[in-house]
Amino acid sequence: MNPVRIVRRALAAAALLSAASAFAQTALCYNCPPEWADWGSELRVIKEKSGVTVPPDNKNSGQSLSQLIAERASPVADMVYYGVTFGIEAKAAGVVAPYKPAGWNEIPDGLKDPEGYWFTVHSGTLGFMVNVDALHGKPVPRSWADLLKPEYKGLVGYLDPASAFVGYVGAVAVNMARGGTLDNFGPAIEYFKALRKNEPIVPKQTSYARVLSGEIAILLDYDFNAYRAKYKDKANVEFVIPAEGTVMVPYVMSLVAKGPNPANAKKALDVVLSDAGQQVWANAFLRPVRTSAVSKEAASHFLPASAYARAKTVDYAKMAKVQKAFSERYLREVQ
Numbered sequence: 001m002n003p004v005r006i007v008r009r010a011l012a013a014a015a016l017l018s019a020a021s022a023f024a025q026t027a028l029c030y031n032c033p034p035e036w037a038d039w040g041s042e043l044r045v046i047k048e049k050s051g052v053t054v055p056p057d058n059k060n061s062g063q064s065l066s067q068l069i070a071e072r073a074s075p076v077a078d079m080v081y082y083g084v085t086f087g088i089e090a091k092a093a094g095v096v097a098p099y100k101p102a103g104w105n106e107i108p109d110g111l112k113d114p115e116g117y118w119f120t121v122h123s124g125t126l127g128f129m130v131n132v133d134a135l136h137g138k139p140v141p142r143s144w145a146d147l148l149k150p151e152y153k154g155l156v157g158y159l160d161p162a163s164a165f166v167g168y169v170g171a172v173a174v175n176m177a178r179g180g181t182l183d184n185f186g187p188a189i190e191y192f193k194a195l196r197k198n199e200p201i202v203p204k205q206t207s208y209a210r211v212l213s214g215e216i217a218i219l220l221d222y223d224f225n226a227y228r229a230k231y232k233d234k235a236n237v238e239f240v241i242p243a244e245g246t247v248m249v250p251y252v253m254s255l256v257a258k259g260p261n262p263a264n265a266k267k268a269l270d271v272v273l274s275d276a277g278q279q280v281w282a283n284a285f286l287r288p289v290r291t292s293a294v295s296k297e298a299a300s301h302f303l304p305a306s307a308y309a310r311a312k313t314v315d316y317a318k319m320a321k322v323q324k325a326f327s328e329r330y331l332r333e334v335q
Helices: 003-024 039-050 061-070 084-093 165-177 186-198 208-212 223-232 262-272 275-283 316-321 323-333
Strands: 079-083 119-131 156-158 218-222 237-240 246-256
Touching: 039 262, 039 275, 061 079, 061 084, 079 084, 079 262, 084 246, 084 316, 119 165, 119 208, 119 223, 119 275, 165 186, 165 218, 165 246, 165 323, 186 323, 208 218, 208 223, 218 223, 223 237, 246 262, 262 275, 316 323
Parallel strands: 156 218
Antiparallel strands: 079 246, 119 218, 119 237, 119 246
8 A cells, every 4th residue: 555545544543533532522511602601711611620622602591491402302412501490491391311510519409409400500699789979979778678768769770570581580589578479479569669759760671881880870680790890890889688688590500311421511510510610600700609619809709698698599480480470460560
């Protein structure tokens, strides 16, 4: 045989082996976009700690669940990241498998499926994002009741709870804080009716920039947006967990049922809940589920644990189920 051909074939075989080796160390994650929650850094940490390459993926939660269901007979993904209600739906649809990664025992009850079909990796807590300068000397509100005071007229904003998920989270939070349940949204409806006297600003889309500019002084929003404003954008912003209580919203991950690379996916999921993986979320101002893994510097960005004790979990499956009925009632009675 021609020596040149022998060399070429040897090189081709080596390339195939290299490609096969690379594939063997790959896990596909649906909805792991580098720009959101600093997934870019998380993917690099997974590679460094486990040797597993996870390509970025820009689906959202709903698209990810739809894709998993469509691919049920021949799964493509190995793991998935999404909002907690989608994790619950994925379990019901039979498209995810149980797995309890390293660090499982540190995840509080209520933030994980007991069998391991989904588990929280970080969360957002609903509270008040306050531009202190825009208050012009008025005190920072500390409770849901404070927002009803005349002195905050024209200063309070919340996203439309009939169209924006964070707005709905705010409605659930105030409802629970004022004695309501997921079967009874009366307290939230009465609260929003009372708040109308203070002429609140009610946009339909994210209003982060409007808070920074001072157009909205007090916005019902997640803690991570407030921390980002304070520590990254250097704004005079304070985050408040209201005295009467609030709710947290978990972001969760799952192992895909019958995915092509389950061993690699499990390695990656172990890293996500490791100290290094959890620290990525903390550095991005998201509250990691394993707070013990957070460095002192990153922890200094968050309110103390005593404040977060006022942030409760809810029945997230039911929260999703009753959302439409609440939205219809809000539009009928408040807007």
